[in-house]
Amino acid sequence: MTTTKSPDARVAAILDQLAARGMRRTSARQAILEALFAAESHVTAEDIAVEVHRRFPSVDVSTVYRTLDTLEQLGIIDHTHLAHGPAIFHLADDDHQHLVCERCGRVEEVAPEKLEPFLEALRAEFDFDVDRRHFALVGICAACRDR
Amino acid sequence: MTTTKSPDARVAAILDQLAARGMRRTSARQAILEALFAAESHVTAEDIAVEVHRRFPSVDVSTVYRTLDTLEQLGIIDHTHLAHGPAIFHLADDDHQHLVCERCGRVEEVAPEKLEPFLEALRAEFDFDVDRRHFALVGICAACRDR
DNA sequence: CTGCTTGCAAATAGTTTGCACGTTC
DNA sequence: GAACGTGCAAACTATTTGCAAGCAG
Numbered sequence: 001m002t003t004t005k006s007p008d009a010r011v012a013a014i015l016d017q018l019a020a021r022g023m024r025r026t027s028a029r030q031a032i033l034e035a036l037f038a039a040e041s042h043v044t045a046e047d048i049a050v051e052v053h054r055r056f057p058s059v060d061v062s063t064v065y066r067t068l069d070t071l072e073q074l075g076i077i078d079h080t081h082l083a084h085g086p087a088i089f090h091l092a093d094d095d096h097q098h099l100v101c102e103r104c105g106r107v108e109e110v111a112p113e114k115l116e117p118f119l120e121a122l123r124a125e126f127d128f129d130v131d132r133r134h135f136a137l138v139g140i141c142a143a144c145r146d147r
Numbered sequence: 148m149t150t151t152k153s154p155d156a157r158v159a160a161i162l163d164q165l166a167a168r169g170m171r172r173t174s175a176r177q178a179i180l181e182a183l184f185a186a187e188s189h190v191t192a193e194d195i196a197v198e199v200h201r202r203f204p205s206v207d208v209s210t211v212y213r214t215l216d217t218l219e220q221l222g223i224i225d226h227t228h229l230a231h232g233p234a235i236f237h238l239a240d241d242d243h244q245h246l247v248c249e250r251c252g253r254v255e256e257v258a259p260e261k262l263e264p265f266l267e268a269l270r271a272e273f274d275f276d277v278d279r280r281h282f283a284l285v286g287i288c289a290a291c292r293d294r
Numbered sequence: 295c296t297g298c299t300t301g302c303a304a305a306t307a308g309t310t311t312g313c314a315c316g317t318t319c
Numbered sequence: 320g321a322a323c324g325t326g327c328a329a330a331c332t333a334t335t336t337g338c339a340a341g342c343a344g
Contacts, residue, residue, distance in 0.1 A: 024318050024323060045309080060326050065309065067324095081231075083282070086308060099275050110273065118265055118272075125265075126257065127289035128246050135230065138282040142274035171298060171343050192334080207301050212334065214299095233333060 007037035014076055023070070028052070028059045032067045036077065042088035042098075042107055082107060082136045098136035103144040107136070154184035161223055170217070175199070175206045179214045183224065189235035189245070189254055229254060230285045245283035250291040254283070 005013070011033045015025045035051040036043070045068060049061045068089055071077045079087045082100045097115045099108040112132070119130050152160070158180045162172045182198040183190070192215060196208045215236055218224045226234045229247045244262045246255040259279065266277050 019319090022319095022323080026317075026324065028325075058326070061308095062310075062327085063325055069310095084228075099273060101275075102278060102281065108273070108275070114272070118268060121268075122265060122284075125261070126246060126255070128248075128255070128284075128286050129292060130284055130286040131249060134249065135285040137269075137275075137277055137284075139275050139277040145276060166344090169298080169344095173299065173343075175300075205301070208333095209302085209335075210300055216335095 007034070011037060014071075014074075017074065017076075018070075021074075027056060028063050029067050031056055031059065032064055033071075036071075036089065036091065039090075041090055041094070041109065042080075042082070043090070044086040044088055046086060048089070078133050080134060080136060083138045095133065097132040099141070100136045100138050101141035101144055102138050103140055106141055106143075108141070154181070158184060161218075161221075164221065164223075165217075174203060175210050176214050178203055178206065179211055180218075183218075183236065183238065186237075188237055188241070188256065189227075189229070190237070191233040191235055193233060195236070225280050227281060227283060229283045242280065244279040246288070247283045247285050248288035248291055249285050250287055253288055253290075255288070 011030060014033055015030060018029070019025055031052045032048060035048045038051070039047070045061065045064050048068070049059070049064045052059050052064065068077065068079070072079060075092055077089050078092050078095075079089045080098055081087050082098060083102050083105075095112055096109040097112065099110055100106070101108075115132060119132065123129055158177060161180055162177060165176070166172055178199045179195060182195045185198070186194070192208065192211050195215070196206070196211045199206050199211065215224065215226070219226060222239055224236050225239050225242075226236045227245055228234050229245060230249050230252075242259055243256040244259065246257055247253070248255075262279060266279065270276055
C-alpha cells in the first residue's frame with residue numbers, strides 16, 4: 001500500500017499523478033514534495049520554502065504556496081489553522097486533530113478515534129460537523145493551567 | 148445589576164471606570180462603546196469603525212483597535228476568531244461558544260451550559276481546557292451538509 | 295501644562311495575484 | 320510551439336506601531 005513505500009517512491013508517484021493530469025514535473029515541485037515528506041509535522045509554507053531554498057535558492061514562496069495549493073486540490077496534503085500565525089501543512093493520510101495551547105504554543109496531535117466520540121456528540125446535539133482537519137482546538141494545556 | 152441598566156448608563160459607567168484609572172473620557176471612546184452596545188452581535192473592528200464614522204468621520208480604525216484593546220484589558224469586551232477573516236467583538240458578559248459553518252459562513256451562538264459537557268469530557272480525556280471565548284468551533288452546518 | 299490619546303502614515307504577517315518570461319511535453 | 324509553471328513585484332487583509340500634534344484633567 002501507499003504508506004509503506006519509501007518517501008522517494010511516493011514523491012515519484014505523486015509527480016506521475018500530476019503528469020497524468022497534464023501538469024508538469026518540475027524541480028520546484030519535486031523539492032517541495034521532498035521537503036513535505038522529510039518534515040516531522042506541522043510545517044509552515046515558510047518552513048518548506050526555507051528547506052527548498054537550500055537546494056534551489058531561486059524558488060519563490062509564491063511557488064511554494066501555489067504548489068501546496070495544487071497538492072491540496074489533489075487531496076495529497078491538508079492545511080490546518082492553529083491559533084494565530086501561519087497555517088501548517090501535512091500529508092493528507094496523516095489525519096489527526098490538533099490541540100493547541102494558546103499560552104505555550106505547544107501542539108498536541110490527537111488520533112481521530114480518540115476524538116470521534118466528542119465530535120459525534122456535538123453532531124447529535126447541534127447538528128454540526130466539526131472540521132477537525134482544517135482547524136485546531138485552541139485552549140490551555142495542563143502544564144500551563146497548573147502554572 | 149449591571150446588565151439591567153440602559154446602554155447609555157452602561158457606557159457612562161465604563162467611561163467612569165476608565166477615568167478612575169487615570170484614562171481620558173474621549174468622544175471616540177464614547178462613540179465606540181455606543182456602537183458596541185448598539186451592535187447585535189459578532190461585529191468586527193471594521194464594522195465599529197464604519198458605525199463610529201457616521202458621527203465622527205475623523206476617527207481612525209487604529210483608534211478603534213486601540214480602544215477595543217483597552218476595553219478588553221479591562222474585561223469589558225472579548226474578541227473571538229471565527230474561521231478566516233477578521234476577529235469579532237462583543238461584551239464580555241455575553242458569553243457563548245460560536246459554531247461557524249465554513250461553507251456558508253453562518254455563525255450559531257451556543258449557550259455555555261449546552262456546550263459544557265463536551266468541554267468537560269475533553270478536559271477529562273486530554274487534560275486540555277478549550278478556550279470557548281477566544282476561538283470558534285469550525286465545521287459544516289446541517290443545511291450545508293445536506294445540500 | 296502634563297501626559298494620555300489620536301490621526302496619519304508606514305510597517306507587519308501571511309498569503310495571493312498579475313504579468314512577462316521560462317520550461318516541459 | 321502551446322500550455323503550463325515560475326520569479327518577481329505588487330496587492331491584499333487584518334492589525335499594529337511610531338511619531339508628532341491634540342485634547343482632557
